[in-house]
Amino acid sequence: MSDPGAHVALLTDLYQLTMAAGYFEAGKSADRATFELYVRRLPPHRNFILAAGLAQAVDYLLNLHFSAEEIAYVRSLPQFARASSAFFDMLPHLRFTGDLFAVPEGTPLFPGEPFLTVRAPIIEAQLPETYLLATVGFQSLIATKAARLVKAAGGRSVVEFGTRRAHSPEAGTLGARAAYIGGCIGTSNTATGFRYGVPVFGTAAHSWVMSFPHERAAFVELQKLLGEQTVYLVDTYDTLEGTREAAALGRPLWGVRLDSGNLEQLSFKARRILDDAGLSDAKIFATGDLNEHKIHELMAARAPIDAFGVGTDLATSADAPALGVIYKMVEIECGGTRRFTTKLSEEKHTLPGAKQIFRFPDHDVIGLATECISCDRPDVEALQRPVILNGRLVEPLPSAAQARERAAASLARLPAPCHSLFEAKNPWRVELSPELTKLDQRVLREVTL
Amino acid sequence: MSDPGAHVALLTDLYQLTMAAGYFEAGKSADRATFELYVRRLPPHRNFILAAGLAQAVDYLLNLHFSAEEIAYVRSLPQFARASSAFFDMLPHLRFTGDLFAVPEGTPLFPGEPFLTVRAPIIEAQLPETYLLATVGFQSLIATKAARLVKAAGGRSVVEFGTRRAHSPEAGTLGARAAYIGGCIGTSNTATGFRYGVPVFGTAAHSWVMSFPHERAAFVELQKLLGEQTVYLVDTYDTLEGTREAAALGRPLWGVRLDSGNLEQLSFKARRILDDAGLSDAKIFATGDLNEHKIHELMAARAPIDAFGVGTDLATSADAPALGVIYKMVEIECGGTRRFTTKLSEEKHTLPGAKQIFRFPDHDVIGLATECISCDRPDVEALQRPVILNGRLVEPLPSAAQARERAAASLARLPAPCHSLFEAKNPWRVELSPELTKLDQRVLREVTL
Numbered sequence: 001m002s003d004p005g006a007h008v009a010l011l012t013d014l015y016q017l018t019m020a021a022g023y024f025e026a027g028k029s030a031d032r033a034t035f036e037l038y039v040r041r042l043p044p045h046r047n048f049i050l051a052a053g054l055a056q057a058v059d060y061l062l063n064l065h066f067s068a069e070e071i072a073y074v075r076s077l078p079q080f081a082r083a084s085s086a087f088f089d090m091l092p093h094l095r096f097t098g099d100l101f102a103v104p105e106g107t108p109l110f111p112g113e114p115f116l117t118v119r120a121p122i123i124e125a126q127l128p129e130t131y132l133l134a135t136v137g138f139q140s141l142i143a144t145k146a147a148r149l150v151k152a153a154g155g156r157s158v159v160e161f162g163t164r165r166a167h168s169p170e171a172g173t174l175g176a177r178a179a180y181i182g183g184c185i186g187t188s189n190t191a192t193g194f195r196y197g198v199p200v201f202g203t204a205a206h207s208w209v210m211s212f213p214h215e216r217a218a219f220v221e222l223q224k225l226l227g228e229q230t231v232y233l234v235d236t237y238d239t240l241e242g243t244r245e246a247a248a249l250g251r252p253l254w255g256v257r258l259d260s261g262n263l264e265q266l267s268f269k270a271r272r273i274l275d276d277a278g279l280s281d282a283k284i285f286a287t288g289d290l291n292e293h294k295i296h297e298l299m300a301a302r303a304p305i306d307a308f309g310v311g312t313d314l315a316t317s318a319d320a321p322a323l324g325v326i327y328k329m330v331e332i333e334c335g336g337t338r339r340f341t342t343k344l345s346e347e348k349h350t351l352p353g354a355k356q357i358f359r360f361p362d363h364d365v366i367g368l369a370t371e372c373i374s375c376d377r378p379d380v381e382a383l384q385r386p387v388i389l390n391g392r393l394v395e396p397l398p399s400a401a402q403a404r405e406r407a408a409a410s411l412a413r414l415p416a417p418c419h420s421l422f423e424a425k426n427p428w429r430v431e432l433s434p435e436l437t438k439l440d441q442r443v444l445r446e447v448t449l
Numbered sequence: 450m451s452d453p454g455a456h457v458a459l460l461t462d463l464y465q466l467t468m469a470a471g472y473f474e475a476g477k478s479a480d481r482a483t484f485e486l487y488v489r490r491l492p493p494h495r496n497f498i499l500a501a502g503l504a505q506a507v508d509y510l511l512n513l514h515f516s517a518e519e520i521a522y523v524r525s526l527p528q529f530a531r532a533s534s535a536f537f538d539m540l541p542h543l544r545f546t547g548d549l550f551a552v553p554e555g556t557p558l559f560p561g562e563p564f565l566t567v568r569a570p571i572i573e574a575q576l577p578e579t580y581l582l583a584t585v586g587f588q589s590l591i592a593t594k595a596a597r598l599v600k601a602a603g604g605r606s607v608v609e610f611g612t613r614r615a616h617s618p619e620a621g622t623l624g625a626r627a628a629y630i631g632g633c634i635g636t637s638n639t640a641t642g643f644r645y646g647v648p649v650f651g652t653a654a655h656s657w658v659m660s661f662p663h664e665r666a667a668f669v670e671l672q673k674l675l676g677e678q679t680v681y682l683v684d685t686y687d688t689l690e691g692t693r694e695a696a697a698l699g700r701p702l703w704g705v706r707l708d709s710g711n712l713e714q715l716s717f718k719a720r721r722i723l724d725d726a727g728l729s730d731a732k733i734f735a736t737g738d739l740n741e742h743k744i745h746e747l748m749a750a751r752a753p754i755d756a757f758g759v760g761t762d763l764a765t766s767a768d769a770p771a772l773g774v775i776y777k778m779v780e781i782e783c784g785g786t787r788r789f790t791t792k793l794s795e796e797k798h799t800l801p802g803a804k805q806i807f808r809f810p811d812h813d814v815i816g817l818a819t820e821c822i823s824c825d826r827p828d829v830e831a832l833q834r835p836v837i838l839n840g841r842l843v844e845p846l847p848s849a850a851q852a853r854e855r856a857a858a859s860l861a862r863l864p865a866p867c868h869s870l871f872e873a874k875n876p877w878r879v880e881l882s883p884e885l886t887k888l889d890q891r892v893l894r895e896v897t898l
Binding site: 008014070073077126129138174189190200224237312328332339341343 | 459461463466484523526527575579586588614615622637639649651662670674675774776777790791896
């Protein structure tokens with residue numbers, strides 16, 4: 001699971017493979033295509049989407065190759081009955097030899113702005129579509145959800161706790177990485193810590209308490225093991241009784257965890273019990289079906305909670321569980337001639353041409369990749385950067401921690417409406433450059449002729 | 450990715466590992482614990498949950514082990530500063546040596562009914578919690594969603610198309626397997642075909658059409674490659690114009706694919722175009738943001754659609770993206786003494802004791818695993834079966850295709866209210882056996898004393 005290069009060449013929609021065969025048979029293998037990955041609109045209640053998942057997309061592209069077993073499987077499919085032997089002879093040698101341009105992880109984006117741009121021989125550009133969409137789309141969804149939770153917590157810590165409810169263990173591991181990029185202080189998923197250097201948290205579950213005949217014995221043993229890291233889970237039998245047991249044991253401890261019931265009321269009562277026992281430095285950690293709105297309410301009520309653990313809602317982005325990421329061809333070069341491509345179908349028009357995003361202090365301009373729009377101004381950032389050129393990584397990618405720092409800094413620069421937990425009116429202005437608009441009109445005329 | 454035994458020992462919540470150390474240090478390693486995995490309530494609008502994911506859970510248990518690298522990482526964490534060397538010396542030898550009982554994949558279940566039961570030395574039973582929940586919970590969620598879509602399609606085929614919007618590529622691959630178990634005829638995900646023998650479908654995307662200067666050339670080349678498997682994607686520029694192009698090319702073809710616009714109106718018009726061209730055997734495949742309610746409407750309108758492709762909504766179970774699976778300790782044996790365990794916290798009571806589910810033709814009885822409730826009757830099935838005993842697989846697991854057959858047969862036996870797309874009143878009766886009720890009351894008295 002930790003080697004994304006192994007056995008993932010087939011992790012793509014079958015039509016990518018039939019098209020690969022088709023491009024090959026039609027003599028188009030040398031055509032260079034440019035694809036862009038973006039969203040047409042934001043998920044409900046969101047005013048930005050935080051880009052994440054690039055590191056795994058890059059791993060995939062750098063390791064893409066077909067094993068003999070995989071090729072034999074493709075060959076056995078009825079859809080490939082008419083494909084030539086030459087196609088199957090080519091497959092073992094197929095690698096990604098093209099270019100990848102992308103915005104760094106931790107960059108907030110808006111509709112129409114490409115997360116990444118792939119330019120490669122058409123087969124190499126087409127095959128990765130499915131994997132890239134699922135990787136970047138999912139992690140961006142979770143990073144965005146995390147940013148909402150962290151905003152609602154107003155400075156209190158948020159920990160990701162949701163692998164058990166994630167869409168597979170692997171989704172939990174990658175989602176926890178994305179949640180960290182989005183601003184969580186860490187995760188309960190140990191694999192995410194091991195693989196990506198993300199801080200990990202956790203002490204004991206109800207089963208720990210239940211495995212001892214009495215709660216007190218469970219707490220005593222936990223304290224022996226964890227010392228000042230001890231967090232007592234106090235609600236197995238009765239939250240306030242459990243808190244009194246914890247308070248009676250006293251130091252060393254980090255604090256108590258409330259996991260059910262009315263967290264607002266319980267947190268005030270638990271705080272009082274701890275304070276009365278002289279443990280005013282002991283902290284309160286709250287968990288249990290939390291989301292950004294519940295955290296917002298607890299904060300508004302000034303509930304004495306020091307940290308929040310969020311599981312299901314974060315790991316699945318429950319209120320908006322899908323991101324409409326798409327991967328569209330915008331240019332194709334064939335024998336030295338470049339053609340710009342577009343799609344006209346209802347409500348699904350795509351803008352032709354490879355693009356760049358120019359971020360100004362108060363708005364964005366989407367222009368052509370060949371344009372330089374105020375790019376000499378120090379306060380304007382061209383967000384897309386070269387990541388892979390001719391199949392080789394340009395420079396090491398930022399770590400998850402660095403992506404998290406970029407996210408925090410970038411989000412801090414966005415105006416208040418972007419941070420609303422509900423859909424805001426025009427939270428951020430995104431313009432098209434005159435050159436891009438002109439190209440779009442020209443291509444539309446050509447295609448509809 | 451295809452080897453779930455590799456590097457997944459850390460794919461668990463950190464507290465499972467701290468508890469493991471705690472059990473070890475507290476001298477409880479030899480205690481045998483029994484855990485059950487189940488849901489307290491069904492997701493919204495569901496009247497059953499279709500069990501799936503057992504095969505991956507079994508793979509995980511049979512391959513569980515820690516590498517030296519993983520152990521070194523755990524040892525480096527602050528939470529393990531006080532753990533003994535003996536604990537870290539034990540970890541390389543840790544394997545799952547216990548028992549797993551489970552209902553076969555493709556079995557519909559109801560709240561409180563265990564998907565699986567793990568009985569093992571406490572560390573081996575505790576560690577797998579996170580992985581088992583994420584595996585069984587996610588696949589059951591998707592299998593259930595698929596069953597709804599297949600029901601709505603009333604005999605027309607449904608194909609899973611959603612990997613690109615799934616929560617990671619791996620989630621797409623496992624979700625497609627679950628969708629097949631739930632009744633889809635196959636998937637677009639080639640890895641799911643390769644790994645699990647699930648039929649794969651797909652022909653070409655918009656980029657195929659856009660890579661040619663004209664739509665007609667794209668169709669001609671596709672037909673050359675695919676012959677009678679050809680499905681023309683007709684909406685890149687204009688759906689009905691595209692359909693006329695396809696009809697003009699004629700045989701061989703399977704049919705056309707409509708991917709945007711008003712599918713009801715377009716399907717009637719496309720059918721007319723195909724029929725007028727003498728292609729009454731050509732089929733119509735509809736895709737584009739479909740879900741069970743839209744399919745139900747199209748079927749009610751008698752839209753001439755032969756097959757549906759469902760992506761985002763299926764791959765993410767979008768209307769109910771999380772399943773509240775839990776894993777609770779129900780018994781513990783320590784030095785020859787068995788103790789039944791329960792959790793009392795608000796609204797989260799758990800029933801003590803290892804259980805069996807007895808399925809009668811018109812209701813279920815949840816009893817103790819040691820009970821035999823009408824189990825001599827040929828029309829009563831004890832749903833939980835031994836899968837792993839003493840760390841060894843009892844017999845080969847059914848294939849995905851066999852699980853799909855079981856699902857179809859089991860679902861056909863459920864009464865109509867269970868198949869409603871909305872929450873039904875008492876769709877299926879689930880009783881507790883008198884023995885189980887008695888045990889619960891006894892344990893409650895003991896714990897609250």
